[in-house]
Amino acid sequence: MVSGDGLVARVRPRGGRLTPVQAIGLARLAVAHGNGLLDLTSRANIQVRGVTEGGYGPLTEGLAALGLIDPTAEAEAQRNIVVTPYWSSDDDVQTIAATLADALAAPDAPRMPGKFGFSVDCGPSPVLSAISADIRLERGGDGCLLCRADGAVAAARVTAGTAVDAAMKLAHWFLRSGGVSGGRGRMAAHLARGAVLPDRYTEAPVQPSARSMPKPGLVEAGVLLGFEFGQLRAETLSALANHGALRLTPWRMLLIEGLDAAPDLPGLVTRPDDPALRVVACTGAPDCLQGQQPTRALARILTPLLPTFLPQDAVLHVSGCAKGCAHPQPAALTLTAGADGYDLVRGGRPGDAPMRSGLSVEYLTANPATLYVTR
Numbered sequence: 073m074v075s076g077d078g079l080v081a082r083v084r085p086r087g088g089r090l091t092p093v094q095a096i097g098l099a100r101l102a103v104a105h106g107n108g109l110l111d112l113t114s115r116a117n118i119q120v121r122g123v124t125e126g127g128y129g130p131l132t133e134g135l136a137a138l139g140l141i142d143p144t145a146e147a148e149a150q151r152n153i154v155v156t157p158y159w160s161s162d163d164d165v166q167t168i169a170a171t172l173a174d175a176l177a178a179p180d181a182p183r184m185p186g187k188f189g190f191s192v193d194c195g196p197s198p199v200l201s202a203i204s205a206d207i208r209l210e211r212g213g214d215g216c217l218l219c220r221a222d223g224a225v226a227a228a229r230v231t232a233g234t235a236v237d238a239a240m241k242l243a244h245w246f247l248r249s250g251g252v253s254g255g256r257g258r259m260a261a262h263l264a265r266g267a268v269l270p271d272r273y274t275e276a277p278v279q280p281s282a283r284s285m286p287k288p289g290l291v292e293a294g295v296l297l298g299f300e301f302g303q304l305r306a307e308t309l310s311a312l313a314n315h316g317a318l319r320l321t322p323w324r325m326l327l328i329e330g331l332d333a334a335p336d337l338p339g340l341v342t343r344p345d346d347p348a349l350r351v352v353a354c355t356g357a358p359d360c361l362q363g364q365q366p367t368r369a370l371a372r373i374l375t376p377l378l379p380t381f382l383p384q385d386a387v388l389h390v391s392g393c394a395k396g397c398a399h400p401q402p403a404a405l406t407l408t409a410g411a412d413g414y415d416l417v418r419g420g421r422p423g424d425a426p427m428r429s430g431l432s433v434e435y436l437t438a439n440p441a442t443l444y445v446t447r
C-alpha cells in the first residue's frame with residue numbers, strides 16, 4: 073500500500089506467530105528497507121512502514137527467505153485467518169490454523185470476497201468474538217469444538233479432524249447461497265438479509281466470549297505487552313525476540329512466549345491501567361495520504377488526561393479521516409479529523425453524524441472535560 077511515508081508492507085505470519093529468527097530478521101528488514109517502524113494491526117498482522125520504492129524488491133525477497141510471504145498477493149489475501157494467542161502446544165489450535173491455511177490455498181478452495189475472514193478461537197474459551205471474522209471455529213461451553221457463521225447464535229459441532237472441512241463447506245454455502253454481491257460480502261450481513269444456514273448449524277449454543285480487550289500482564293503462555301498506538305521500533309521487536317517467540321494479537325499487543333515478567337525496554341505498555349491502552353489513533357496526516365489532520369500528537373496530549381474525562385475502560389479514538397481504519401467499531405469518544413478541525417462523535421464511529429464539528433487542537437486540549445458530556 074502507498075502511504076505518505078512510503079510504502080506499507082503487510083506481513084501475515086502463519087498461525088499468528090513469529091519465531092525469534094523471523095522476528096529478528098523482520099526487524100533488520102524494517103531498518104534496511106523501511107523507516108524502522110512497525111505497526112501491529114487489528115487483524116493480528118504486522119506492517120513495515122516507510123518502505124522505499126527501491127527497497128520493495130529486497131524486502132519481499134527477505135520476507136520470502138524468512139517464510140513470511142505467500143506465493144501471490146491473492147493467496148495472502150485469501151489466508152485471512154485470526155488465531156487466538158491463548159493456545160498451548162497440547163491443544164489443536166495451531167494444527168487447525170495450519171490445515172485451514174492449506175485448505176484456503178488449495179486449487180479448489182472457494183474464492184472468498186475481500187475482507188471475508190476466518191477465526192481459529194479454540195483455546196480454553198473464545199476470546200475473538202469482538203474481532204471481525206465470518207466463519208468462526210471456536211470452543212463451546214462443554215469443551216467441544218464448534219463451527220459458527222458470524223451473526224448466528226448457534227453452531228455446528230465439529231472435531232479437530234473435521235473443523236476445517238466444515239469451515240470450507242460453510243464458505244462454499246456462503247458463495248452458493250448468494251452471499252456475494254458486486255465482489256463484496258460478509259456473513260453476518262448475509263444472514264441478516266434472511267439467508268438460512270444448513271440444518272446442522274442449530275446443533276449447539278455458543279459459549280459467551282470475553283468482549284473487553286485483554287490487559288498487559290502475565291498469561292499462561294507468557295507475557296502480554298502493549299505499545300503506544302500499536303506501533304513499535306525495529307530494535308524493540310528485535311530485543312523482544314531475544315526473549316522468545318512472539319504471538320501477534322488482534323488487540324495490537326504481543327505475547328512473548330515463556331516470559332514470566334515484562335522485559336525492561338523502552339516503549340512498552342506494561343501496566344494494565346495505563347490510559348494509553350484506551351487510546352486508538354491511526355497514522356493520520358501527513359504520513360497517511362487520506363489524513364485530514366495529525367492524530368497522534370493530539371492523542372498524546374489527551375492520553376494522560378483521559379481518567380479526568382472518560383469513564384473507566386471507555387475508549388478514545390482519534391481518526392485521521394472518516395474511514396476509521398484503526399478502530400472500525402464504535403468508541404465512547406471519537407474525534408474525526410476534517411478539513412476544518414475535528415468532529416466529535418460520542419458512542420459512534422468516525423463517519424457518524426457528529427455532535428460538534430470543526431474543533432481545534434487548542435480547544436480540545438484546553439477543554440477535555442467538555443468532550444464527554446451528554447447534553
Ligand code: SF4
Pocket residue numbers: 354355356357360361362363364391392393394395396397398
Ligand atoms: S483512518 Fe484515514 S487517515 Fe487514518 S489511516 Fe485510515 S485512511 Fe489514513
